[in-house]
Amino acid sequence: MESLYPDRAAEYGEVLSALGRYMQEKILPLSASYDAHSNSIAKARSELLKNGILQISHPKEYGGLGLPFSIYNLAIQMLGAADASIALSVAIGNTVAEGIQMFGTEEQKRGYLPRLVSGDALGSFSLTEPASGSDARGSKTRARREGGNYVLNGSKMFITNAGEADLYFVFAIAEKGPSCFLVEKGASGLSTGEDLPKMGMRGSRTAEVRFVDCRVPAENLVGEEGRGFDYIKAMLNGSRIVMGSICVGVAQIAFEKALEYSKQRTAFGKPISEFQLIREKIADMKTNVNAGRMMCLYASMLKDAGAEFSSEASQAKVFATEMSVGVCDSAIQIFGGYGYTTDDIHRHWRDARLLTIGEGTSEILRMLIASRELAHSI
Amino acid sequence: MKIAVCVKHAVDESELRADPSGKPILQGAASKVSTFDKNAAEEALRMKAKSGGEVVIVCVGPAEAKKTIREALAMGADKAVHVVSDASGRDSLATSYLLWKALAKSGPFDAVLCAEGSSDTYEGQVPPMLAEWMALPYAGYASKIELSGSVAKVEQSLEDSSQTLELTVPFVASVVSEINEPRYPTLIQIMQASKKPMEELTPQQLSGPDAPTSLSRVLDTRVQSMNRKKVVFEGAPEETATKLLDALKAEGVIGA
Numbered sequence: 001m002e003s004l005y006p007d008r009a010a011e012y013g014e015v016l017s018a019l020g021r022y023m024q025e026k027i028l029p030l031s032a033s034y035d036a037h038s039n040s041i042a043k044a045r046s047e048l049l050k051n052g053i054l055q056i057s058h059p060k061e062y063g064g065l066g067l068p069f070s071i072y073n074l075a076i077q078m079l080g081a082a083d084a085s086i087a088l089s090v091a092i093g094n095t096v097a098e099g100i101q102m103f104g105t106e107e108q109k110r111g112y113l114p115r116l117v118s119g120d121a122l123g124s125f126s127l128t129e130p131a132s133g134s135d136a137r138g139s140k141t142r143a144r145r146e147g148g149n150y151v152l153n154g155s156k157m158f159i160t161n162a163g164e165a166d167l168y169f170v171f172a173i174a175e176k177g178p179s180c181f182l183v184e185k186g187a188s189g190l191s192t193g194e195d196l197p198k199m200g201m202r203g204s205r206t207a208e209v210r211f212v213d214c215r216v217p218a219e220n221l222v223g224e225e226g227r228g229f230d231y232i233k234a235m236l237n238g239s240r241i242v243m244g245s246i247c248v249g250v251a252q253i254a255f256e257k258a259l260e261y262s263k264q265r266t267a268f269g270k271p272i273s274e275f276q277l278i279r280e281k282i283a284d285m286k287t288n289v290n291a292g293r294m295m296c297l298y299a300s301m302l303k304d305a306g307a308e309f310s311s312e313a314s315q316a317k318v319f320a321t322e323m324s325v326g327v328c329d330s331a332i333q334i335f336g337g338y339g340y341t342t343d344d345i346h347r348h349w350r351d352a353r354l355l356t357i358g359e360g361t362s363e364i365l366r367m368l369i370a371s372r373e374l375a376h377s378i
Numbered sequence: 379m380k381i382a383v384c385v386k387h388a389v390d391e392s393e394l395r396a397d398p399s400g401k402p403i404l405q406g407a408a409s410k411v412s413t414f415d416k417n418a419a420e421e422a423l424r425m426k427a428k429s430g431g432e433v434v435i436v437c438v439g440p441a442e443a444k445k446t447i448r449e450a451l452a453m454g455a456d457k458a459v460h461v462v463s464d465a466s467g468r469d470s471l472a473t474s475y476l477l478w479k480a481l482a483k484s485g486p487f488d489a490v491l492c493a494e495g496s497s498d499t500y501e502g503q504v505p506p507m508l509a510e511w512m513a514l515p516y517a518g519y520a521s522k523i524e525l526s527g528s529v530a531k532v533e534q535s536l537e538d539s540s541q542t543l544e545l546t547v548p549f550v551a552s553v554v555s556e557i558n559e560p561r562y563p564t565l566i567q568i569m570q571a572s573k574k575p576m577e578e579l580t581p582q583q584l585s586g587p588d589a590p591t592s593l594s595r596v597l598d599t600r601v602q603s604m605n606r607k608k609v610v611f612e613g614a615p616e617e618t619a620t621k622l623l624d625a626l627k628a629e630g631v632i633g634a
Contacts, residue, residue, distance in 0.1 A: 011572065014448065018568050026562070052565030065569060 004301075005068075012071050015056070019075050022051055023082035031083040034203030035347040041086050041203040042164070048086065049119025053079070054094050058101060063114035069238065070300035073245045077293060080249020084351035085203025087246045089122075092160045095239040096123025096169040099180065103223040103231045108182065112167060124165030125239075126156040126183075126209050127232060133158075134364040136171065136178070136232060141211065143172040143179055148218050150174065150181060152189070152211035158358070162207035163192040169222070170211070176226030181216050189214030200350030233310075236360060238303060240313045243359045244296045244320030247352050248289060251320075251327035254348040255285045258331035265336075272334070281334060285327045292320035311372040314365040317355075322362060324352035379431030379525075381422040382487045384477055384508070385450050387443030388412035388498040396601040411446040414493030416453070416560035417553050422491050423454045424558065425525060432456045434484060438476045440464045444576070452563035452571035459484050459577045461584065468596045470503035472589075477504065478511035479584035484577065488547040489530070494519050494554050505552035515545045520553045 001009040001016075026044060033039035057072040058064025072094070079087040097116040100108050115121035132138035141154025152172055156162075168183040168190070183190055193208035223231060259282060262273035272278045295316040302309035328349035332339035339345045356362045390408040397403055422433045435450040435458040437443050447458045461476050481487060490512070495502035502518075509516030521540070522533035525547075534541045535554050545551075563571070609625065611618040626632045 010445075011569065014445065014572075015565055015568055018449070018452070018563065019565065022562050050564070051562060055565055065565060 004070075004297075012067065015065075015067070016071065016074055016078070019051070019053065020078050022048070023078055027079070027082040027086060031203075032344045032347070034083060034085050035200075035343060035351075037202060039203075041083070041089065044083075045086050045089055045122075046119060048079075049090065049093070049122075052118075053090060054097060054117045054119065057094075058097060058113060058117045062101070062109055063117050068300075068304040069241075070297055070304055073241060073296055073300040076242050076245040077249045077252070077296070080246035081253040082249070083203065084246055084250050084348075085201050087249065088201055088354075089161055089164075089204045091239070091242045091246060092125050093123040093165075094242070095125050095235055096167060098238055099125075099169050099222065099231060099235045100182070102234060103180070103227075104182075105219070105223075107219065108222065112182065116167065121166035122161055122164055124159055124161035124168045124209070125235070126159050126162075126168050126170045128156060128158050130155060130157045130208075134361055136229065139171060139173055139178065141170070141172040143174040143181060145175060145218070146215075149215045150218060150221065152181065152183070152214040152216065154211050156209040156211075158196070158206055159192075159209045160204055160206055160358075162205060162209045163195070164205050168209060170209075171228055171232055172211075174221075174225050174228075178228035178232075179225045180222035180228040180231050182220040182222060183211075183214065183216050184220075187214055187216060199353065200347065201354050202347075202350075237310045237313045239359050240317040240365070241296050241299045241303070241309075243355050244292065244299075244313075244317040247320045247324035247355050248292045248296055250348050250352045251285070251289045251292065251324040254324075254328040254331035254345075254352075255289055257345060257348075258282075258285070258334040261338075262334055278334060281330045285330050288323045288327055292316075292323045295319050311369050314360070314368045317360065318362050318365045318369070321352065321355040325349065325356060328352050379425060379429040379489070380434070380485070380487050381425055381431065382434050382436050382481055382485070382490045383415070383419045383422045383450065383455065384490065384492045384504065385415040385419070385435055385437045385446055386412040386493075386496045386498075386504075387437060387439035387446040388496050391498055394601070400600040400603065402599055402601050409442060409446070411449045412493060413497035414495065414553070414555050415450070417555050417557050418491040418493050419450050419453050419455060420558045420560040421520075421523060421553055422489070423561075425489065425523070429525060431488070434459060434487070436477060436480050436484070437461065438463050438473050438480070447576060448568075448571040449563070451574045451576075452567045453561055454563075454567070455574075457575040457577070459579060461579045461581060463581045465581070468499065469592050469594070470501055470507055471593055474504045474507035474511055475588075475590055476581055476584055477508050479586075480579055481508075481512070483579070483584070486548065489525075490514070490548070490550045492550070492552045494552045502552070505550060509550035512548075512550060515549045517543045517545055517549065517551045520551045521557050523551060523553075523557070 001013050005012055034041050053075055055064045056067050057069045060066045100112050116123050143150045143152050166185045170181045170183050189212045191210045196206045262278050263271050265272050299309050299312040299316040302312055332346055335345050387409055390410045393408040395403050426433050433455040435447055435455045437447050438461040447460055451458055459480050461480050492505040506516055517532040519534045520532045521535035524531040528547045530545045532543045611621045
């Protein structure tokens, strides 16, 4: 911390260590119960939000703390380790807040940002559709202008926080092209489907969001009509780093569990941590977790500096999410039969597995990274 | 109502490691606000919420203890007094003396709250010593404090009994962790804590001719290790259950 932020290391350190303690005491002990569906994340998420995690990187004038985005990312890395589902749900809420902060009107910022960052309201980002994920331009949701309103029709799929959110950030095609709208919970014509069963991230809610002649006031258009694609690209750039950060946390906790187990489990009369092949795994797991941590931190520091960071964000997400699946897989391997049969071990692999798909598949991100590199080459 | 809360900058026992001989490695060890001190701060803040007034954090500790003090301030205390001293931690008599002098300088207080003991060494000596220095009534191990006017009713949680005392303000009390659940400061409160007033004092400024000479010296500290027997009974459930029952009886864990 001292080398990264020489002037404000103590302050940032105190914020992060207080949050870390909070997560350790209030969230981590309940994490397995969220995966087992025996408990809802709603209460812990609400208390965490009230504690201020989403205030970190937002400007003070809208209720934030005005700290760097990289500090928020470090907080999310800790949250990913404490509970990936809460991390996902909270992070999506922040993506919506970021979208409003970057592209919203002053009225939208004043109206929504303080509520979103203080935890009074939860956000949901509605982009993917049943027939279009990575191909956002193929979106079939339409927004028709009618007097002082827009009328939305269509359906969004695999939407995190659907049914729980107070505000939906919706991507739809209007007359002038792709546009974004803010739809409040309770809007006429807005409905959500059943919670979709998932292999991991079971604490977070994922469902379809439907719009049938859903009327939203014209002032709920974000920015300008027709520029929605640019907005979501910018939002996803930040969000991708955060998804990578969640995976760094997931890998970290899986690694810690496997490390501890390797010291206790004996084979041929000695702890398995004494065997070279296990030691190789331990070394590789730790190295990979730290590499992912650094890539996410680097991309977020570029964002803080106002530099171009879209390729670095994609690189961080590709690496950290795939790394996490690999590290969690190694953890299962170290635990052997117990790893395959114990929810509390294999849930980390199941959690990490979502994020090589969500918020940009690894394949799409590789396309983006390569395109950028090729465009820069002579 | 002006309430002082004494806090200790303690070694974080959950992160503490020992060398092969069992000696704790204190060099570079993580530190934090002593766990139960948060209960004392919480109780003071609740008293303030009811009766109004001010909560002052008082700490005798090294320069790094500012972190601990800020943590207590973030909970909602109004200001702090930091006696910067490297000598504290294990010399209860010297610590209690410096606390007394610091309290006298920034007081008078209606109540002085401490924890029953610190979470690192848990000697529990400072609170009663402090009461003695201050010549004030003292209630240790408080599990409930009810203030009504200038009288405090204090329930004490003792080893196998409880006792209720009536004290007149000003008084000194030490609290047990069961007394309340300390609040978690929000991130905004954590950031604002550094802007709250913190007075710095030195032992030289406070010590007078009545300063005590240490009565005890720490010769050695070892981490207590528990050797588990790790007995495994094999066989059919009925058989192993009987064996387990016999073993527990033989160990005196359950009655014969």
